[in-house]
Amino acid sequence: MPQLFESDPMKTALDIQHKPASETRQPPAAAAERPSLAGMSLPALGAALEKAGLTQKQARMRAQQVRRWLHHAGVQDFAAMTNISKAMRSELGANYSAARPEISTHQLSRDGTQKWLIKFGPGIEAETVFIPAVAKSGALCVSSQVGCTLNCTFCHTGTQRLVRNLTAQEIVTQVLIARDALGEWPADMENRQLSNIVFMGMGEPLYNLDNVSEAIDTLADGEGLSIGRRRITVSTAGVAPKIPELGARTGALLAISLHAVRDDLRDEIVPINRKYDLQTLFEAIKAYPGLSNAKRVTFEYVMLKGVNDSLAEARDLVKLLSRIPAKVNLIPFNPWPGTIYDCSEPDRIEAFANILNRAGYASPIRRPRGQDIFAACGQLRSDSEKISAAAKRKAGLALQA
Numbered sequence: 001m002p003q004l005f006e007s008d009p010m011k012t013a014l015d016i017q018h019k020p021a022s023e024t025r026q027p028p029a030a031a032a033e034r035p036s037l038a039g040m041s042l043p044a045l046g047a048a049l050e051k052a053g054l055t056q057k058q059a060r061m062r063a064q065q066v067r068r069w070l071h072h073a074g075v076q077d078f079a080a081m082t083n084i085s086k087a088m089r090s091e092l093g094a095n096y097s098a099a100r101p102e103i104s105t106h107q108l109s110r111d112g113t114q115k116w117l118i119k120f121g122p123g124i125e126a127e128t129v130f131i132p133a134v135a136k137s138g139a140l141c142v143s144s145q146v147g148c149t150l151n152c153t154f155c156h157t158g159t160q161r162l163v164r165n166l167t168a169q170e171i172v173t174q175v176l177i178a179r180d181a182l183g184e185w186p187a188d189m190e191n192r193q194l195s196n197i198v199f200m201g202m203g204e205p206l207y208n209l210d211n212v213s214e215a216i217d218t219l220a221d222g223e224g225l226s227i228g229r230r231r232i233t234v235s236t237a238g239v240a241p242k243i244p245e246l247g248a249r250t251g252a253l254l255a256i257s258l259h260a261v262r263d264d265l266r267d268e269i270v271p272i273n274r275k276y277d278l279q280t281l282f283e284a285i286k287a288y289p290g291l292s293n294a295k296r297v298t299f300e301y302v303m304l305k306g307v308n309d310s311l312a313e314a315r316d317l318v319k320l321l322s323r324i325p326a327k328v329n330l331i332p333f334n335p336w337p338g339t340i341y342d343c344s345e346p347d348r349i350e351a352f353a354n355i356l357n358r359a360g361y362a363s364p365i366r367r368p369r370g371q372d373i374f375a376a377c378g379q380l381r382s383d384s385e386k387i388s389a390a391a392k393r394k395a396g397l398a399l400q401a
């Protein structure tokens, strides 16, 4: 790649060495072929600029300027980066893009919930969901993997094989896409709806901790996307050895996908429990750095009729949570085709919640959202795969005909 940048790091505007165009420029590649800088972490951005010819020191400084445009202003066109010289912008545009990944499907619910199926490459699709009006503002549920290895039996994503981990950049671009749709640029605008991030989409974040941690650094960057670490929650099915490390590396809030209070039942519903049982899990939770009433652990508990919803289990849950600053999200099960479970009756969910509330644990019952546009997490991707398999079969038949 040609040298893109001038060598004087003291200039405020970015500029390039002015060589004749024939010496410096390759024919511009199509936008889809140029690597995108959008969503890159600051160190990755610096590395990309260094690869393009800047010294390490220059690249570090220029990366900060480009990052501000990409993640604070949300621009998708280098031409809009007005404190960067024209020549530099044009070279950036010839070699990189600021494009988002392709959106395969975008659905908007009557209740304001939005869901995207994002295509990161051939056969690499993951889901992202924006849920408005959680607390004062909305939360974006992001995916960390395409598919999952953990096979939780109530989870539709658990029926899909793991394709691969998402990169840190791919995780961050999910947030860029949501901000684009919500029109929430610059990133520090007042009353923004997208205020919180939850890693509760497809995949087990602690099996992709390096990338999740790098993505959180980018999301929390005050010069970029400006989402405070206390507004970012990472949910795990129970990869116990990585739990304290998650806290130390990210400062994010912790959520545990619990769903059962006995090992025999949890072994079945959340099979990673066979590897890290409840005792091991709770020892790891207690070691999470900085736990306090201001930094509580969220326990997610999906309500499965006749499986985990007895009032005795609610009382056992209270015992299990003893001395842990915690709240419990009770999630009415959202059935998907082929599941063996039903959702608990509303009265039972209410009674379960009352026991927890009386013991001092806030236990909101999550209202089903966006039911007119989608069912369970992971279903959009399955539907997309089915459509593409059907399209391939159809194409094969057409070729044979």
Ligand code: SF4
Pocket: 148, 149, 150, 151, 152, 155, 156, 157, 158, 159, 201, 202, 203, 204, 237, 257
């Ligand atoms: S609940 Fe989470 S960890 Fe379990 S299968 Fe689904 S995506 Fe994977």
